[in-house]
Amino acid sequence: MEKQFQAHIARDEKRPMPPPGEQGLLAALRKNLFATWFDSLLTVVLGLGSVWVAWKLIQWGLVTAVFTGEDRQACLTTDGGPVGACWAFVNAKIGQFIYGRYPLAERWRVDLTLLLLATLALPLAIPRAPFKRLNASLLIGVFPFVALVLLTGGNFDMNVGWIVLLFIAAAFASATLAAGTAGALSGRLKGAYRLALAALVLLLASIILPGSDIRLPIFELPLLSLAALLAALASIGLSVVAARGGLKRSFMPFRVFMPSVFAVALVALLTSDFHLMPVSTNLWGGLMLTLVVALTGIAASLPLGILLALGRRSHMPAVRLLCVIFIEFWRGVPLITVLFMSTFMIPLFLPVGITFNQLLRALIGVALFSAAYMAEVMRGGLQAIPKGQYEGAMAVGLSYWQMMRLVIMPQAIKLVIPGIVNTFIGLFKDTSLVYIIGLADLLGTVRRGFSDPNWITPTTAATGLLFAAFVYWLFCFGMSRYSIFMERRLDTGHRR
Template identity: 70%
Template sequence: MEEQVAAYVAREYKQPLPPPPSEAGLPGILRKNLFATPFDAIVTVVLGLFSVWAVWKLVQWGLTTAVFTGANREACLAGEGGAVGACWAFVRAKFGQFVYGLYPIGQRWRVDITLLLLVALVLPFAIPRVPYKRLNVILLVVVFPFVALVLLTGGRFNISGGWVAFLFALAAFVSAVLAAGNAAAVPRLLKAATAMAVLSLAFLLASNIISSARVDLLAFRFSLLSLLALLAALASVVASLLSVRGTERTGAWTIRVLIPPLAVAAIIVLLSGDFGLTHVPTNLWGGLLVTLVVALTGIAASLPLGILLALGRRSHLPAIRLFSIIFIEFWRGVPLITVLFMSAFMIPLFLPDGVNFNQLLRALIGVALFSAAYMAEVIRGGLQAIPKGQHEAAQALGLGYWQMMRLIVLPQALKLVIPGIVNTFIGLFKDTSLVYIIGLADLLGTVRRGFSDPNWITPTTAATGLVFAAFVYWVFCFSMSRYSIYMERRLDTGHKR
């Protein structure tokens, strides 16, 4: 006799059973994460009591017993049997100095306009859905720096002939590099353009060693050697233009080659023009203004320089690879304090006759070069993470080296190293406090200078000022960190784990 097997077949979807009462709700979360074992319970209780005590002390010091108003130190001194916490009256009285430094009070509206323009350009750039990104980038990277420079300084720079020749020599090099990107350009003329650009720099270096007669030309005073350097730079630009004539899309390539010298000419006219603004020298700048100028300049300059150095270190050309390696290893092997001293005292020794940088500009150059070396290694890590098949696929499509890097490799590499890039930016922002050692009053330096004011010397003044400075640094660094996390999540399209 056959046995019959009973079977049960569900005819509808069964709802999941609720979790055990011991694992649900707030009690379950606390038990699982904080009181899972006796040791966890002891650690939770001890750290909880310490956290409550620390928070209460901070609230008591910063709010309960703090002083928020007052005209001088008397308001922040403890009364009879009383204890006074933070002296926020000191921060309130010195707030203008902490933000603007010694910038003239009647001219501080220029700083405010500059900061508003910066915010108005950065916010649309940072929000992905805002249109006209290319125009935004041009305004932020190309136009804004010179508008900010004129607003903050007042313009009317006394530009010497050496400066004019130096800028045109750099433009000649850029034009020659752009012309070399045209595969149909005349090689002989490209070599002539490069040789004339090198000769221009040689004349400039010689003008720093050999004294020569002075020549006035177009409201600029040149030495004879710097005038020869200018003529050689202009000849280099002409050779670059001739090298792309008769090639495909001659007009477009001519515009590319002409952009650097025309940009230099516009910069010279802009900086030497009179806009009716009172001149404010950079030695009066200070506080948050200097911190933002140094940090933003270092960030804006270190990223493109770091990309070029990373590509150069991976180049198959021995000279470019060796130069990139030496540059990176030299700047990474020297402390930033030493770099700042070198930039402050040694840069003038290498400049041609008639070319000079003020102390703030020297610090900006040192910070940018120092940060670029670290940025190069971060980006090189991203480049090494890209599979070789990506390069081979780009080459199979007929893309050139720069097209492959711009369209295929770099977008993927930069996406992978967003945390490292932002980490370098955050470190750079905090390292701006070191410019105080060469006489520049950044935010921290201005706060420290306020401690020596006899009207505000109290036992809590220093602690209050340092807490204020730390909070400002934290706001900027935390904002960069959160934005980098947002960009990581937005761009995380193919590396899920």
């Protein structure tokens, strides 16, 4: 025992701590930058190089730059002196860089959409702001469809199949609300899930197989689609009956109706005529299109990535295998290839008469691609949770989904905030690749401006690219700083 303790006893004299006079800025500079002659030489060389580069950028971007002008003549040298950045080009094209080819008289709709987004998102980002549940519900459940109506003009001619699909989704949501409150599936709830699944199968069969139509007072409905609608309504009814059966006294059965009410309101919103001028998505562009692609990809990839991560850790072999195949396939294909595949191959898998526009195909490809990476980030967080957390949640009688919602996922998400934000930042920058398939995002719109004969100068391209780089950096840096803020706020670990 004595020999074991002697191995940990210091045999050399400890170096004395520095006196108070050697602490502070000068001491830090001497220690980190001028400790040796080589460190001093390296510091001086790199410092002079940094000052020289900074002065050249300031001279090009500010001192000799041109800020106003009507055309390219303003950015061309007349007296033989150097001409710096052509900010007059950015000033003249700033409307296109933000809105693309969106009609000038209708750009207030884009501004209103961004204002609504900021109004709903900022209270969620501020920890002490009240009504977070209401803001989250409006941001997730209402804002996307309001933004769709504002940006496109609304008054969609919805196919009957889409309406039936909404009610099928409402049936699954109603059954999930009832089951989540109960903590276990009763016989009625199992029947509700089976009816919802049967409705989905009938809807797919009505799309693939031609059948006879039934004339209703409002529209003609295929026989299989009518059967799917009736099965969905029966599923919702079973969920309501199960809720009224006393799953929990605190549970209010009318909440089961909320998905159906939402589906009816959504159909009314998308099919109503608000007297807005229709704006095709091929006119969208600039920063607006970049934000649409990025926010849609972020909003879709996070929940889908969580489900894929849970599926990859599932004990059911079929579910685990499907999730592994999905994740590894999308992670093994470049995003450019995904965009080309979504543009040219998605129409091949759709039935006759159903088409997606180019923007929607790109959004699907970006969301699926990002979800695969998000799934691996979330899987790392799930694996970091101690096994005792799972055992403790099961010991108090929580179901699987209750355990994940109340115990596991909050801890896992807190652990992988850097990875989540890193994926979001990568997705935001990767939106520039949609220019390959003909969509003019911010970078694509800037590059299109280079071909304008009224603004072709030697410094136009560099100025436009610098402006685009600054916008991308501004958004990415903002996400990074907010990520650091959330990490510090949620750092509830015990320090010794």
